[in-house]
Amino acid sequence: MTAADRERTDPAAVVDSGDETADEDAADANTEAAGEDSPSTERRARRAFDTERWVGITGVALALVGVGVVLRQPGTVLVGAAAVGYGLYARLGEAEEATLAVTRELSDRTPEPGDEVTVSVRARNVGEEPCVDLRIVDGVPPGLEAVEGPARVATALRPGAEVTFSYAVRASRGEHEWETMRAVTRTPAGARERVTEIETPTRLTCTPELAAGSELPLRGLTTVSHGRVPTDIGGAGVEFYATREYRRGDPLKRVDWNRRARTGELATLELREERAATVVLLIDAREAAYVATEPDADTAVEASVEAAGAAFTALLTGGDRVGIATIGAHDCWLPPGAGTDHAVRGRETLATDPALAPTPSDEQFYRTLWFRQFRRRLPGDAQVLVFSPLVDDYPTSAARQLNAYGHLVTVLSPDVTATATGANGAGDSATTENDCRGDDRATAGGARTTRARSGTPCRGNPRR
Amino acid sequence: MSRMGGRERADRDGRAETDPPERDTRPPTLAVVVSLAAAAVGTLAVIVAAPLGGAVAGLSIVGLAVGSLAGSDRVLSWAAAASVAGIALAAAFGAGPEPLLVAGVALALAWDVADHGLSVGRQVGREARTRRNVAVHAGTTLLTGALSAGVVYGSFVAASGGQPIAALALLLFGGVVLVSAFR
Numbered sequence: 001m002t003a004a005d006r007e008r009t010d011p012a013a014v015v016d017s018g019d020e021t022a023d024e025d026a027a028d029a030n031t032e033a034a035g036e037d038s039p040s041t042e043r044r045a046r047r048a049f050d051t052e053r054w055v056g057i058t059g060v061a062l063a064l065v066g067v068g069v070v071l072r073q074p075g076t077v078l079v080g081a082a083a084v085g086y087g088l089y090a091r092l093g094e095a096e097e098a099t100l101a102v103t104r105e106l107s108d109r110t111p112e113p114g115d116e117v118t119v120s121v122r123a124r125n126v127g128e129e130p131c132v133d134l135r136i137v138d139g140v141p142p143g144l145e146a147v148e149g150p151a152r153v154a155t156a157l158r159p160g161a162e163v164t165f166s167y168a169v170r171a172s173r174g175e176h177e178w179e180t181m182r183a184v185t186r187t188p189a190g191a192r193e194r195v196t197e198i199e200t201p202t203r204l205t206c207t208p209e210l211a212a213g214s215e216l217p218l219r220g221l222t223t224v225s226h227g228r229v230p231t232d233i234g235g236a237g238v239e240f241y242a243t244r245e246y247r248r249g250d251p252l253k254r255v256d257w258n259r260r261a262r263t264g265e266l267a268t269l270e271l272r273e274e275r276a277a278t279v280v281l282l283i284d285a286r287e288a289a290y291v292a293t294e295p296d297a298d299t300a301v302e303a304s305v306e307a308a309g310a311a312f313t314a315l316l317t318g319g320d321r322v323g324i325a326t327i328g329a330h331d332c333w334l335p336p337g338a339g340t341d342h343a344v345r346g347r348e349t350l351a352t353d354p355a356l357a358p359t360p361s362d363e364q365f366y367r368t369l370w371f372r373q374f375r376r377r378l379p380g381d382a383q384v385l386v387f388s389p390l391v392d393d394y395p396t397s398a399a400r401q402l403n404a405y406g407h408l409v410t411v412l413s414p415d416v417t418a419t420a421t422g423a424n425g426a427g428d429s430a431t432t433e434n435d436c437r438g439d440d441r442a443t444a445g446g447a448r449t450t451r452a453r454s455g456t457p458c459r460g461n462p463r464r
Numbered sequence: 465m466s467r468m469g470g471r472e473r474a475d476r477d478g479r480a481e482t483d484p485p486e487r488d489t490r491p492p493t494l495a496v497v498v499s500l501a502a503a504a505v506g507t508l509a510v511i512v513a514a515p516l517g518g519a520v521a522g523l524s525i526v527g528l529a530v531g532s533l534a535g536s537d538r539v540l541s542w543a544a545a546a547s548v549a550g551i552a553l554a555a556a557f558g559a560g561p562e563p564l565l566v567a568g569v570a571l572a573l574a575w576d577v578a579d580h581g582l583s584v585g586r587q588v589g590r591e592a593r594t595r596r597n598v599a600v601h602a603g604t605t606l607l608t609g610a611l612s613a614g615v616v617y618g619s620f621v622a623a624s625g626g627q628p629i630a631a632l633a634l635l636l637f638g639g640v641v642l643v644s645a646f647r
Binding site: 053060061062066067069076078079082083086087133134137149150152153155156165188189190 | 548555567592611612
């Protein structure tokens with residue numbers, strides 16, 4: 001991006017233009033300077049440009065003098081002469097780089113989601129020249145919502161003086177890096193303007209506690225270890241499964257004594273074995289999945305991550321091995337595992353992985369490549385839980401393919417169109433219809449679909 | 465699960481209520497007030513000199529108010545043009561140099577502060593802290609105007625022992641050439 005582009009697109013670089021035209025093209029000095037005073041502040045000065053505020057002042061001065069001469073009145077001549085003074089004033093000096101040392105302080109670097117974090121910015125003029133006209137625009141991360149006060153200030157700073165301003169942002173899940181701060185300096189008359197970009201690395205990490213999930217309907221693809229998923233295998237368990245002929249060595253307490261009394265035959269009760277499953281939570285984080293009811297509402301990806309978090313804790317508590325992956329341009333893969341370490345890793349992945357950033361990435365998503373890689377990584381006995389708003393065909397077709405490869409798939413679709421209050425209402429018929437179509441499509445391929453309202457990610461009965 | 469959902473919903477409702485409005489890009493109040501006050505002083509000075517010129521210069525107050533309100537540089541420039549026309553008209557009716565100099569300085573300040581306020585409003589907004597910036601800018605412009613008018617008036621009083629205006633104008637032309645060559 002060129003300097004001119006930046007100046008055009010950024011609101012901080014709006015050029016004031018009068019109705020006069022530029023009469024001169026001033027020589028631009030392009031000074032690149034790095035901050036040597038504060039190691040945490042890095043400065044880049046853009047080239048100064050004319051604001052064209054005072055263009056025509058000399059013309060006005062001459063016109064007034066001319067009028068005075070024609071009318072033989074000293075008044076206008078004097079006013080014209082005074083206007084020449086303004087012309088001189090407009091040419092005075094050059095907009096210098098904003099020599100600022102900036103520190104940014106957060107009231108809490110690791111807040112909970114929804115917390116208000118107060119950001120205090122302190123900018124000190126470390127240069128030798130005063131900044132007579134200084135406007136500072138802080139680069140608030142795009143994923144954070146400013147809730148209090150603008151992150152901007154306009155002031156004047158003597159050498160050594162400092163300005164402090166603060167604003168509040170509402171923390172949301174993820175790792176947020178502050179962007180470039182822009183400082184605009186002008187000459188006293190405002191005839192020249194220069195933008196200085198100031199980098200002060202500041203980071204806010206918001207790792208939500210994973211919601212405790214309730215039991216999650218898993219399907220019958222399991223590992224050999226004991227767990228919680230009922231299987232179609234007779235053995236040790238709690239639920240009646242079948243009876244079979246007594247074999248020597250069967251435990252006495254499993255013998256069906258009623259039957260023995262009735263018929264005289266020995267029979268053994270078989271109970272349904274409960275085994276652990278390997279589950280991979282697959283979150284749809286393609287650009288298409290970043291849908292929301294309102295521009296500043298939580299996206300479907302956010303709801304999916306929340307639901308996946310609940311599923312992650314629930315499954316891990318139930319003794320299953322859980323992994324995390326995303327459908328998206330960024331690669332994200334947490335192999336299935338169990339234990340406390342794994343729980344922490346999972347929580348961090350869900351909170352801060354760039355693949356699940358609050359705003360979509362610009363990179364291109366190649367579906368075939370992604371699918372091949374995911375298939376290669378996926379353990380053979382793994383079930384897949386897909387979290388996707390199902391706004392287009394891809395997640396359903398991927399789910400169908402995975403299902404066909406023998407990984408039993410359950411699709412959980414956060415219904416982002418539901419308003420908070422209308423969660424039990426009729427809902428938007430169009431979107432519900434859309435969802436149902438998604439259900440049907442997925443179901444047709446053998447996958448199971450569960451629709452979830454936002455806020456209650458895992459509720460609802462699974463449909464077969 | 466549903467319990468969690470309930471808490472979430474409450475959070476979201478709370479957020480909806482505290483949503484901040486769009487950034488207010490209107491010029492800071494101080495800039496508008498200073499600008500209008502300066503324009504009023506300037507207009508008053510022109511009215512004292514010549515009422516008809518004052519009427520034209522009075523249009524600049526309207527122009528500055530509308531320009532600040534609508535955020536339009538163009539309207540501000542028209543207001544500046546109106547003040548220049550008002551001063552020229554007042555001179556045509558034979559106004560003395562003193563009130564015209566006062567009017568010139570005041571109206572220049574009015575336009576300058578209004579235009580400055582517009583750019584500050586666009587870049588920083590009305591809600592941010594801008595008081596110091598606007599005050600410093602208004603101060604330097606006023607100082608420049610006062611100095612310039614003072615020097616001009618001083619030399620006028622000292623030199624005008626029957627000097628023809630043409631000589632003064634020639635002197636001034638030299639000054640303008642000098643300024644143009646300044647950079």
